[in-house]
Amino acid sequence: xxxxxxxxxxxxxxxxxxxxKSMPSETRxxxxxxxxQIPPHMAEEIDTFESQMELRVQDKLEEKVFAELRxxxxxxxxxxxNGFRDNGRxxxxxxxxxxxxxxxxxxxxxxxxxxxxKIPYGGMTAEQMNVLADIAEEYSDSIxxxxxxxxxxxxxxxxxxxxxxxxxxAAVGITVREACGNSVRNVTACPLAGVCRDxxxxxxxxxxxxxxxxxxxxxxxxxxxKFKVAFSGCKQHPCGLTYMHDLGLIATEREVDGQKQYxxxxxxxxGLGAVPHLxxxxxxxxxxxxxxxxxxxxxxxxxxxxEKQNRNKARIKFLVAKLGIEEFRRLVxxxxxxxxxxxxxxxxxxxxxxxxxxxxxxxxTQGAAPDLGDEAATFDYWKATNVYAQRQAGFxxxxxxxxxxxxxxxxxxxxxxxxxxxxxxTIRTTVEQNVMxxxxxxxxxxxxxxxxxxxxxxxxxxxxxxxxxxxxxxDTCKLGISSSxxxxxxxxxxxxxxxxxxxxxxxxxxxxxSGCFNSCSQHTVAEIGFYGSNRLLSGRRVPHFHLxxxxxxxxxxxxxxxxxxxxxxxxxxxxVELLVDWFMRDRQGEEAFPAFVNRIGKKAIKEQVKPxxxxxxxxxxxxxxxxxxxAREYTLGDIGIGECAGEVVTLTDFGVATAxxxxxxxxxxxxxxxxxxxxxxxxxKAFESMAKAAQALLKLQNIDISDDPDAIVADFRTYFxxxxxxxxxxxxxxxxxxxxxxxxxxxxxxxxxxxKQLIEEARLFIEASHECYGRMAEKGITSPVSFxxxxxxxxxxxx
Amino acid sequence: MSNRFCVKFLxxxxxxxxxxxxxxxxxxxxxxxxxxxxxxxxxxxxxVPDGPGIMLITHEINYAMEHGGGEYGxxxxxxxxxxxxxxxxxxxxxxxxAQFGALLEADQRVSGQVKLQGNQFYYIANDRLNxxxxxxxxxxxxxxLETAAATIYSGKTVTIARVENDPRERLxxxxxxxxxxxxxxxAA
Ligand code: HEM
Ligand code: SF4
Numbered sequence: 001x002x003x004x005x006x007x008x009x010x011x012x013x014x015x016x017x018x019x020x021k022s023m024p025s026e027t028r029x030x031x032x033x034x035x036x037q038i039p040p041h042m043a044e045e046i047d048t049f050e051s052q053m054e055l056r057v058q059d060k061l062e063e064k065v066f067a068e069l070r071x072x073x074x075x076x077x078x079x080x081x082n083g084f085r086d087n088g089r090x091x092x093x094x095x096x097x098x099x100x101x102x103x104x105x106x107x108x109x110x111x112x113x114x115x116x117x118k119i120p121y122g123g124m125t126a127e128q129m130n131v132l133a134d135i136a137e138e139y140s141d142s143i144x145x146x147x148x149x150x151x152x153x154x155x156x157x158x159x160x161x162x163x164x165x166x167x168x169x170a171a172v173g174i175t176v177r178e179a180c181g182n183s184v185r186n187v188t189a190c191p192l193a194g195v196c197r198d199x200x201x202x203x204x205x206x207x208x209x210x211x212x213x214x215x216x217x218x219x220x221x222x223x224x225x226k227f228k229v230a231f232s233g234c235k236q237h238p239c240g241l242t243y244m245h246d247l248g249l250i251a252t253e254r255e256v257d258g259q260k261q262y263x264x265x266x267x268x269x270x271g272l273g274a275v276p277h278l279x280x281x282x283x284x285x286x287x288x289x290x291x292x293x294x295x296x297x298x299x300x301x302x303x304x305x306x307e308k309q310n311r312n313k314a315r316i317k318f319l320v321a322k323l324g325i326e327e328f329r330r331l332v333x334x335x336x337x338x339x340x341x342x343x344x345x346x347x348x349x350x351x352x353x354x355x356x357x358x359x360x361x362x363x364x365t366q367g368a369a370p371d372l373g374d375e376a377a378t379f380d381y382w383k384a385t386n387v388y389a390q391r392q393a394g395f396x397x398x399x400x401x402x403x404x405x406x407x408x409x410x411x412x413x414x415x416x417x418x419x420x421x422x423x424x425x426t427i428r429t430t431v432e433q434n435v436m437x438x439x440x441x442x443x444x445x446x447x448x449x450x451x452x453x454x455x456x457x458x459x460x461x462x463x464x465x466x467x468x469x470x471x472x473x474x475d476t477c478k479l480g481i482s483s484s485x486x487x488x489x490x491x492x493x494x495x496x497x498x499x500x501x502x503x504x505x506x507x508x509x510x511x512x513x514s515g516c517f518n519s520c521s522q523h524t525v526a527e528i529g530f531y532g533s534n535r536l537l538s539g540r541r542v543p544h545f546h547l548x549x550x551x552x553x554x555x556x557x558x559x560x561x562x563x564x565x566x567x568x569x570x571x572x573x574x575x576v577e578l579l580v581d582w583f584m585r586d587r588q589g590e591e592a593f594p595a596f597v598n599r600i601g602k603k604a605i606k607e608q609v610k611p612x613x614x615x616x617x618x619x620x621x622x623x624x625x626x627x628x629x630x631a632r633e634y635t636l637g638d639i640g641i642g643e644c645a646g647e648v649v650t651l652t653d654f655g656v657a658t659a660x661x662x663x664x665x666x667x668x669x670x671x672x673x674x675x676x677x678x679x680x681x682x683x684x685k686a687f688e689s690m691a692k693a694a695q696a697l698l699k700l701q702n703i704d705i706s707d708d709p710d711a712i713v714a715d716f717r718t719y720f721x722x723x724x725x726x727x728x729x730x731x732x733x734x735x736x737x738x739x740x741x742x743x744x745x746x747x748x749x750x751x752x753x754x755x756k757q758l759i760e761e762a763r764l765f766i767e768a769s770h771e772c773y774g775r776m777a778e779k780g781i782t783s784p785v786s787f788x789x790x791x792x793x794x795x796x797x798x799x
Numbered sequence: 800m801s802n803r804f805c806v807k808f809l810x811x812x813x814x815x816x817x818x819x820x821x822x823x824x825x826x827x828x829x830x831x832x833x834x835x836x837x838x839x840x841x842x843x844x845x846x847v848p849d850g851p852g853i854m855l856i857t858h859e860i861n862y863a864m865e866h867g868g869g870e871y872g873x874x875x876x877x878x879x880x881x882x883x884x885x886x887x888x889x890x891x892x893x894x895x896x897a898q899f900g901a902l903l904e905a906d907q908r909v910s911g912q913v914k915l916q917g918n919q920f921y922y923i924a925n926d927r928l929n930x931x932x933x934x935x936x937x938x939x940x941x942x943x944l945e946t947a948a949a950t951i952y953s954g955k956t957v958t959i960a961r962v963e964n965d966p967r968e969r970l971x972x973x974x975x976x977x978x979x980x981x982x983x984x985x986a987a
Contacts, residue, residue, distance in 0.1 A: 028928055080840065087830035095837055096858065110858065112839065130967060137969065138803060138925050141861060142851055143844065156856055158878060403846035410867065413967055456848035475842065489846045629843040631823035
């Protein structure tokens, strides 16, 4: 929406969101309080985002661009943020006070949103947990939610709190950068890495170094879609889920001339989503030295050749399928040979031993173990389901089963204490939406159990049939069709009663529930999976779930399940019961559930399930027409446009946005007292903003254009000035000359007037860059290839 | 000037409620605009031990019938406080919360199952930067609480005491009067 009175609005927005700013007070800010605790580059990123927010409020930054900037900082939209909500009878507009303000196309600024916080390989420290707990209380609803990719999410956040929240996270070394958006997402790893009995070697350090290398790397900014990387220490277990990732790495070893060498099996092109693909083997052995360069070459080929327009075909899996793995491999190897060597490819190898962990020298429990009293039976059950004996004799990894991945802020804080007391701060999140404490002494298990019981985190049944994974679904996700969390909560309550009677084979069945076909809960690889759907019956909508069987969680998720058709949501618990009872009754020997499904056959199972697919008439039982954990009559009215990863925004869009925020900062520097030395800074900033805009345009000629102003000016002169590509039909070369002139006089001492003038010129230059970008799009210049073609045509036309 | 704080009224110890019953009640309140504010959504956290229970999210306040600290009760987190001074804002939040509580107590679907203790409430500072969990911050805030309490419990002798809790938890203060007070009386 364009053309509102931004001056008035900012005042009202600021007054509304930061009441303290509307009146004088001594309120301290996190920005000032944490100034010396945040690494400068992170502080700058956050400041930039804050100015982009301000620009968006003033409608000086396009919605679409702002949405992708926000997503790349993990700040997603949430259900109902289009400003409408169905109350069970009709869709009603939500009367937000400033409805015209938006944070993305059709997304209200004031609507609550969520934050995804990146936790590479799931590793956290007690200090980080304390801060996560604090921000969950102060900005969210006191709940931390662990996701299916080892991240943490907070919900119901206000946009105005986002920068401070990012600062508090940055001060303890947590970044939210690229938690979302079309870039490299969180790098996951098996939570047992380093303590697993079956791994080839510990992948922790490799996962983290890969995450750090790609964070903000220029080669991962121009993808058509997200890119997920996972590491696993072995082939046979599920923990890494490498086969369902865009890039999957499995630790391996080989012998060459009697020498043992460690490396990775590399897989590409896996992915779930609506059209699941199993990854293809790219290379049987990639040495640690080649891990990053080869991954980078893959990223570059994906950025260059991957689909950009149709996001439904944009994951790398489609590119690999289109080219074939042979051709894809050939292109990557060619690319690998052409990339300039980067010392950071290998500089970290020496640091790998630092990732090694250990336990406390002695158990805390000396002498007799504490008396478990009435809890002895629960302890035994907990020990059977939640405790894993590490490879290192005498130590254990303990899974804390979090219901639906949720934990309160107070529990998080007290858990941090437990972790500190019993271990050297060794805890990780897991893809099953749990947390795992590693390095607990055998002798400490009873004491640890009691410590967890004191904070209500001692639930048994981790990684069993009651430990159900669920995506956000209709609770908070705009794409949700039916209530995955509502269903998972219900299944948990029902199964918990029976779980202790189940034998191990039944307990080992995993259930995962997604709210729609996008598979965010990873239901395709569960033994029993569900995804949300709906059916229209006699004019009324009824929430349903597809039943998915045949998925294989083992062997890194080596097989995807298939749908056996839909079941009404309210009958899903009966379907689960039917399958479990049947399995207990007719199981042969040591047969596991997937084998049972294969033996019986999907057709026969479908027959049995059929009676449970009927829906009673509304008059007979209206509860079928209401979803789990809801009370409204079910509709599809709340489904919105999902922010899977935003729209594809080009590097040039981003670059111009960066130029605009630098320009904005320049204007701020001249606000108030101009005698304080800010004048020079303002002038420098103004020049910087022009250089950024020019650089943004140059990305269309050479995506590797450097940050050096000399290079930018030289190339701008060659490709935009001399070719007259930048020339405005009316002003001709005027605006370009502002930039070239500013470059020549950039070492002159600034005066208040000269700074003001340059800020004005910078504004015109950035405007002209926008215009130029628009004209280029009309001419079909959208990539280095089309740029080159235009240059050739242009030369010919002139000759 | 504090903007971020919460209040919590505890339920009578005998409260025995099937929390699921709150879900349709809160949905109806949103539909029928039973309480002031921009009403947004209902959240089910029944699965979380000692968790937020069932929440009703509004643009201005997050309400929850929740189990924090092992104590069941009605809490309200101010997000966009109303009022000029801290004291005004507190009075406003307490009144809003009491309106909510009175409405809930009166709802036929949970009749007799929910009873809140009106004669005391927790004030929880929700801003660790400006109001840390310290004696100094308590001292700085105490006068505001006294002013607000004089309006909330007019004519009664009020006790204001800092709750001894984990220093990492939020600054929490118990405001109380001796005799029983109905939610409805505070809501007015
Ligand atoms: C077209 C849109 C989307 C697609 C295709 C999609 C697909 C996926 C897939 C396949 C995963 C599974 C995990 C994995 O790869 O390991 C995932 C993870 C996830 N998705 Fe989505 N998703 C979409 C949009 C959304 C939206 C709108 C939300 C909710 C706001 C959401 C929430 C999540 C969450 C919480 C996870 C867990 C993982 C993490 O931390 O990265 N997704 N998504
Ligand atoms: S599976 Fe669907 S409903 Fe669930 S989070 Fe993903 S997009 Fe949303």
